[in-house]
Amino acid sequence: MTPGLLLDEMFHPRIATDLIARGHDRLAVAGHPDLRETSDADLLQRAVEE
Template identity: 55%
Template sequence: MRLLLDEMHASSIAETLRSEGFDVVAVSERPDLRGTSDADLFALATSTSTVIITENIRDFAPLAAQRVAAGRPFPGLVFTNPKRFNRAAVAYPGDLLAALRDWLAAPPPAGDSWTWWL
């Protein structure tokens, strides 16, 4: 499973997961992706069969719903809760890294157009 960490998440999460053998890229690591609109990022992720990990429910949930309504699947979305993974807390990014490791260790969701909540 290919993963793309949205801009708000620390690139160190992607670096660590890659060192453990996972296919993860952070938007913040890629100058060509920084500042990309959510619609364009969603389209890119969909075209490359990549699951987006984001806390931006407000923008990505409607994009996903529009694709499903149009009969066009998307690879999946993982929404992170900003209260659980507070980027200003000392526990971050370790807490999100641990949650993603646990999630990746379980069988991934089957099919297309799924949403997962962490």
């Protein structure tokens, strides 16, 4: 299994959209209001869990 990419909120959601179109698994924090302002440690934990 190839790990997905988690883009921190400093990256525009459009980057994630473009990556999906190219076949990459991704999640952009900026595109998910529930993840905005989440600490790096909590984002890392979520990434590990998923």
